[in-house]
Amino acid sequence: MQPEKKLFTFEETKQKLVSYCVYQDRCHLEVEQKMREFVLIPEAKEEILLYLMKENYLNEERFTRSYIRGKFYIKHWGKIKIKITLKQKGITEKLITKCFDEINDDDYLNIIKKVYENYFSKLKGLQLYQRKSKTISYLLSRGFEYENILQVADN
CATH class of the missing domain: 1.10.10 (Arc Repressor Mutant, subunit A)
Structure with a gap:
């Protein structure tokens, strides 16, 4: 009903x-x-x-930029997860790509590093390779790119 x-x-x-x-x-x-x-x-x-x-109450580009900033700087989501959720909201690939300039490249790697260290330090009683593997899986689930995760994990 x-x-x-x-x-x-x-x-x-x-x-x-x-x-x-x-x-x-x-x-x-x-x-x-x-x-x-x-x-x-x-x-x-x-x-x-x-x-x-x-009257500019509804602006797709402003929404996209705001969404990207919020999900990255507050929720610490990676670009892949942000892109998928924006596509589900009907935002075009072209607009998403254009608006990703809201994320500073240095900030992106720093957030990956911060999330990596935070999650890695919580894993106790596991072998080093298991902790590293679980942390990488966690970061992948947060929408970060594998290459960037490895770059942070190897340092």
């Missing part, structure tokens, strides 16, 4: 979606999913989307 859809006027719905976009940067897919909560005809959905883009 589906939950009741909310009934609002066109202007109320538009204002709710503006608030939704102002609270945090959103991608088109998130806004379209949010719109499903409201009873709207397709023309109204289109008009609201155009309004949000025209």
Whole structure:
């Protein structure tokens, strides 16, 4: 059974979606999913989307840059994991590649090193090669590239 859809006027719905976009940067897919909560005809959905883009409440590049910064500098995700999640949100490969300049190359290696050392130091009672292997697997699961992990692990 589906939950009741909310009934609002066109202007109320538009204002709710503006608030939704102002609270945090959103991608088109998130806004379209949010719109499903409201009873709207397709023309109204289109008009609201155009309004949000025209007034710069909805900006795919700004969202992508913000998402990359947040997931890397706060969550310590690697580029592979960030790229996969952005693709799931409907962001184009071209835009993702363009926005990866948000991550400084030195910062990238430093974060890999920090996460590597942190995880490695928590593993107790294992042989050195087992600790190293588990740490590399962990970093791969965080979306870091194998070559970069090895570069850090070998130093």
